[in-house]
Each structure stands twice: as structure tokens, then as C-alpha cells.
Amino acid sequence: MDLVLIESLGVDTVIGVYAWERTISQRLLLDLELATDIRPAAAEDDIAQTLDYAAVCERINRFAADHDVALVETFAERLAATLREEFGIAWLRLTVRKPGAVPAAAAVGVRIERGTPPGSP
Numbered sequence: 001m002d003l004v005l006i007e008s009l010g011v012d013t014v015i016g017v018y019a020w021e022r023t024i025s026q027r028l029l030l031d032l033e034l035a036t037d038i039r040p041a042a043a044e045d046d047i048a049q050t051l052d053y054a055a056v057c058e059r060i061n062r063f064a065a066d067h068d069v070a071l072v073e074t075f076a077e078r079l080a081a082t083l084r085e086e087f088g089i090a091w092l093r094l095t096v097r098k099p100g101a102v103p104a105a106a107a108v109g110v111r112i113e114r115g116t117p118p119g120s121p
């Protein structure tokens, strides 16, 4: 399975379960692995035949700006559904980290996988 990668993408959004978190924007760091057959694009050297990671990053930025949720779980689930639907992604792994949420930890967050890996029975 081929993957398009996005690592440590920083986005700002309103997120958190506490009242004080409802009034501020906080940074999340995202890692994504997006299943894509890269062979057609590589054969033709053609961006139109692959998943444009710049376009995906731009969409994620817009998603973060437009959403306001309590849980990182909700953010991850809704973002994964949006990307799979809009970009036709068969399978993805998404890690959402919230740095600084727990001072003693470098980051806390969630990792999800959604869809069926291409080539799996």
C-alpha cells in the first residue's frame, strides 16, 4: 500500500471540555497517512493523478477554522470523515496531538484508522 504523508501539521482551533477553553484558540499537531496508489502519478510525473498533499493541508486548515468541539476524539472523527469523502481516500491513519494540554506530557491525543486498506481481503 502506498501512502501520502503529512507530519506535524499545526492547526489552530477552538477545542476543549473546560469553559476557559471555549474562549481561546489552541494548536493541534496532526500526522496523517493517506492511502493512495502513487504509480500512475509517478509514471506520468503528474500531480493530477495523485493526492495533492498541499490541497489536503489547506482543507484541514479550513476545517479547523470552521469547527468548535470539546473533544479531540470528535475533531479526529469528523476530520477523517470529511477528508475521506472529499478526497476519495480509501483508508487513512490520523493522529491528533494537543501539546501542552497536560503539562507533564509532551502531548496527548488520539490516533484513529478509518476505511479499508487497499489490497486487503
Ligand SMILES: Nc1nc2c(c(=O)[nH]1)N=C([C@H](O)[C@@H](O)CO)CN2
Binding pocket: 015, 016, 017, 018, 021, 070, 071, 072, 073, 098, 100, 101, 102
Ligand atoms: N480523551 C480525552 N480526554 C480529555 C480531553 C479530550 O479531548 N479527550 N480533553 C481534555 C481537556 O480539554 C484538556 O485538553 C484541557 O487541558 C481533558 N481530557
